[in-house]
Amino acid sequence: MLQLNAIRENKDAFISALKKRNLQADTIIENVLQLDENRKATQTQLDNTLAEANKLSKEIGDLFKSGKAKEANDLKEKSAHLKEASKQLTDDLNSISTELQNALYQIPNIPHASVVAGKSEEDNEEVFKEGTIPTLFEAALPHWELAKKYDIIDFELGVKIAGAGFPVYKGKGARLQRALINYFLDKNTEAGYTEVQVPHLVNEASGYGTGQLPDKEGQMYYMPEDDLYLIPTAEVPVTNIFRDVILNEKEFPITYTAYTPCFRREAGSYGAHVRGLNRLHQFDKVEIVRVEHPDKSYQALNGMVEHVKNILRELKLPYRILRLCGGDLGFTSALTFDFEVFSTAQDRWLEISSVSNFETYQANRLKLRYKDENGKSQLAHTLNGSSLALPRVLAGILENYQTEDGITIPEVLVPYCGFDRIG
CATH class of the missing domain: 3.30.930.10 (Bira Bifunctional Protein; Domain 2)
Incomplete structure (x- = not known):
């Protein structure tokens, strides 16, 4: 399996090399890179949501300790929404990661420089x-x-x-x-x-x-x-x-x-x-x-x-x-x-x-x-x-x-x- 960093850094070279295999890899490579961008964006969104949920959880705990039950209960509803959002983002991340892995599995190895192009x-x-x-x-x-x-x-x-x-x-x-x-x-x-x-x-x-x-x-x-x-x-x-x-x-x-x-x-x-x-x-x-x-x-x-x-x-x-x-x-x-x-x-x-x-x-x-x-x-x-x-x-x-x-x-x-x- 090709390495994502190598694909990103050598996109044009990889596409050219795969032509030796009679494979027009432009669309495949672009799809992989887009999926990776989606994965990273979803991961960032998930991290931010979890961080906000953790911060909110601490605030709720502090409010209960201070005897401010009403304010704490009001924040618990927001916390529930964040937990639901994080669950959905986790599912989305797993789905994108699986799709990315499967897309990478479809790309063959890059031929060595000594390999000539040929059909059969x-x-x-x-x-x-x-x-x-x-x-x-x-x-x-x-x-x-x-x-x-x-x-x-x-x-x-x-x-x-x-x-x-x-x-x-x-x-x-x-x-x-x-x-x-x-x-x-x-x-x-x-x-x-x-x-x-x-x-x-x-x-x-x-x-x-x-x-x-x-x-x-x-x-x-x-x-x-x-x-x-x-x-x-x-x-x-x-x-x-x-x-x-x-x-x-x-x-x-x-x-x-x-x-x-x-x-x-x-x-x-x-x-x-x-x-x-x-x-x-x-x-x-x-x-x-x-x-x-x-x-x-x-x-x-x-x-x-x-x-x-x-x-x-x-x-x-x-x-x-x-x-x-x-x-x-x-x-x-x-x-x-x-x-x-x-x-x-x-x-x-x-x-x-x-x-x-x-x-x-x-x-x-x-x-x-x-x-x-x-x-x-x-x-x-x-x-x-x-x-x-x-x-x-x-x-x-x-x-x-x-x-x-x-x-x-x-x-x-x-x-x-x-x-x-x-x-």
């Missing part, structure tokens, strides 16, 4: 590419056919149990899935991230804290009986560890990693591009989250990008990195780098990771602050990244490592899964 993923910038795309044999198969051929993932059984988008991993498929989770966690902890296990359900405050609510409310699974949401990513519970926390500057950097299943409704997703593991309602992911000093957050972002690069190098998968344009940038992000692995059998790139800096946007929602060297409270910066999302990594391994007589397991994963081939 077609306008994203490729900033890095590495790895050799293998040349497959003529009868090479996409991963959903390989899964069926070697009986390692059963999509139809998942439909029977839950519905489309809930695959069942079997035998070596399940072991390979577990191997990837353990490998990713080990790589992250070796890099200094502290592993945590977190709830897979969160409350509404947590959803608002990291920005999934209200922006992605329709994409999250919701349980009204308990007023809880299934998590779309570990980012939500891990980052909310720091909701309403004031840190000491010396505690930076704070680095966490977590494995969780992720749940996304993916409403409106149909067609060949979502076949197999390409898009699921439930999938596994290992996440990295950082809380940083504002002066160090972009250095940390670069470090996260290098960290994911090293994992993909060890897996020997061809990949590229995109800097997202304004039109494809996530609602809460200031700058995002997407990693994509090349699916040889599908002849297209598949997104496997997003690494983002949210600057103070999430921290302002979370009330996540730190005390600087002068003892003043400042907003921290938050970052997160997939390290990594499993479905498309697995799809890339199955397709790029397939041979005519089976699927070779990447060398780095063999100690984790206990076999070097499928088939």
